[in-house]
Amino acid sequence: MSKNVLVIGSGGREHALCWKLADSPLVKQIFCAPGSVGISSIVKVESVDINIKDYPVLAEWCKQKNIDLVIVGPEDPLADGIVDALSSYGIKCFGPTKSGAEIEANKDWAKKFMAKYQIPTARYQSFTDAEAAKNFINNAPFPALVVKASGLAAGKGVVVASSKEEACAAVDEIMTDAKYGSAGQTVVIEEVLEGDEVSVLAFTDGETVSLMPPSQDHKRIGDGDTGPNTGGMGAYCPCPLITPEQLADVKEQVLQRAVDGLKAEGIHYVGVLYAGMMVTKSGPMTLEFNCRFGDPETQVLMLLLDSDLYTIMRACVDGTLKQVQVKWETEMCAVGVVIASKGYPVTSTKGCVISGLSQVQSQPNIVVFHSGVARGANDSLVTAGGRVILVAAKRSSLRTAASVATSAAAAIDFPGAQYRKDIAHRAFSNSVIA
Ligand code: AMP
Ligand code: GLY
Numbered sequence: 001m002s003k004n005v006l007v008i009g010s011g012g013r014e015h016a017l018c019w020k021l022a023d024s025p026l027v028k029q030i031f032c033a034p035g036s037v038g039i040s041s042i043v044k045v046e047s048v049d050i051n052i053k054d055y056p057v058l059a060e061w062c063k064q065k066n067i068d069l070v071i072v073g074p075e076d077p078l079a080d081g082i083v084d085a086l087s088s089y090g091i092k093c094f095g096p097t098k099s100g101a102e103i104e105a106n107k108d109w110a111k112k113f114m115a116k117y118q119i120p121t122a123r124y125q126s127f128t129d130a131e132a133a134k135n136f137i138n139n140a141p142f143p144a145l146v147v148k149a150s151g152l153a154a155g156k157g158v159v160v161a162s163s164k165e166e167a168c169a170a171v172d173e174i175m176t177d178a179k180y181g182s183a184g185q186t187v188v189i190e191e192v193l194e195g196d197e198v199s200v201l202a203f204t205d206g207e208t209v210s211l212m213p214p215s216q217d218h219k220r221i222g223d224g225d226t227g228p229n230t231g232g233m234g235a236y237c238p239c240p241l242i243t244p245e246q247l248a249d250v251k252e253q254v255l256q257r258a259v260d261g262l263k264a265e266g267i268h269y270v271g272v273l274y275a276g277m278m279v280t281k282s283g284p285m286t287l288e289f290n291c292r293f294g295d296p297e298t299q300v301l302m303l304l305l306d307s308d309l310y311t312i313m314r315a316c317v318d319g320t321l322k323q324v325q326v327k328w329e330t331e332m333c334a335v336g337v338v339i340a341s342k343g344y345p346v347t348s349t350k351g352c353v354i355s356g357l358s359q360v361q362s363q364p365n366i367v368v369f370h371s372g373v374a375r376g377a378n379d380s381l382v383t384a385g386g387r388v389i390l391v392a393a394k395r396s397s398l399r400t401a402a403s404v405a406t407s408a409a410a411a412i413d414f415p416g417a418q419y420r421k422d423i424a425h426r427a428f429s430n431s432v433i434a
Pocket of ligand 1: 160191287288
């Protein structure tokens with residue numbers, strides 16, 4: 001019997017999840033709260049306007065709509081305890097409980113957890129006092145220049161300083177000036193690591209981990225990884241900057257250890273565990289854990305997922321992931337290029353009419369995912385946020401996928417559109433790929 005599911009979220013990541021779930025013959029209808037114009041345009045998908053913080057009402061709605069599974073996209077609702085609340089009404093959820101989400105929402109907790117379970121990560125110390133933090137920066141026996149607000153700061157709140165002065169200034173900003181509010185009451189001061197950053201995501205049912213192929217995000221706004229940090233300007237998969245041996249180490253020493261450690265702490269962790277890795281000269285080190293799918297990594301991962309996403313998610317919830325063979329199109333490559341609005345990441349521009357979409361979408365194996373898009377006058381689509389669209393291409397080589405996705409981004413236009421022309425460049429410049 002086919003099922004109804006509810007996806008929580010509205011971004012490119014949730015668009016990609018809905019797109020893939022819609023492929024499943026086991027899924028009858030997908031609701032997405034709040035969803036988006038792009039999400040609603042997928043067959044089987046309906047955006048719903050419901051307050052996801054009103055748990056009793058949400059639970060009642062889920063029962064009325066016969067929702068078989070709730071899939072939570074972003075970290076905030078997870079950290080707020082949406083899974084605990086819905087589970088108490090007997091509703092099944094793909095995503096960790098509030099205590100599981102601590103692994104992302106509380107960096108101090110995550111660092112202590114990594115130390116306890118011997119998960120490789122940078123040396124650090126945590127502080128609740130700004131003077132003590134600055135004293136540590138000035139006297140640590142290693143370059144302690146990474147300053148992190150311990151709490152959730154919408155992907156911001158981390159400063160990789162180039163001098164002790166800059167690191168101390170970051171402490172003042174985060175702790176004394178409370179730039180990120182209460183998220184900065186505790187700071188983690190960490191050793192600077194050097195290498196290539198790779199995102200390694202895994203499905204888990206709390207026991208078994210099933211790795212997704214490695215991918216790479218592009219945080220900076222400008223070509224050559226220059227300019228300010230953003231929510232992510234593009235991603236590609238698979239990322240060749242981590243060897244199969246290193247990936248096997250990440251599976252055993254990072255993801256499996258984390259899931260086993262969470263279990264030992266009494267936390268039944270279900271959903272996606274995302275390890276942000278730095279592949280250093282002495283091996284992969286954990287920069288952070290996220291308790292959810294990555295954005296924009298998910299958009300390229302979903303293009304390469306061969307198996308039925310609903311079946312995998314349901315197996316995670318049922319504790320039967322070991323029995324599921326998750327297949328990926330390993331011979332193919334996917335590259336996604338984000339098109340952002342004018343002023344991003346400082347500001348964003350709303351209401352600019354987007355052109356060129358239908359021409360791009362008519363090409364095979366090119367998919368457009370919406371991040372900040374709204375319906376304008378006369379059925380047009382207009383910009384409605386910082387990151388507007390991600391256009392992804394799947395091809396048999398990374399070079400071709402990158403060139404096709406970049407050309408597609410050039411063909412989609414609106415006043416002030418900005419996109420990077422070098423997504424996947426690290427895979428090429430490190431001469432891993434011919
Ligand atoms: P996080 O949210 O902890 O992953 O930090 C955000 C970004 O800061 C990461 O994606 C890295 O680019 C950078 N970063 C975090 N920790 C370190 C570190 N120890 N050394 C160098 N860069 C780091
Ligand atoms: N791509 C980084 C993140 O989702 O946090």
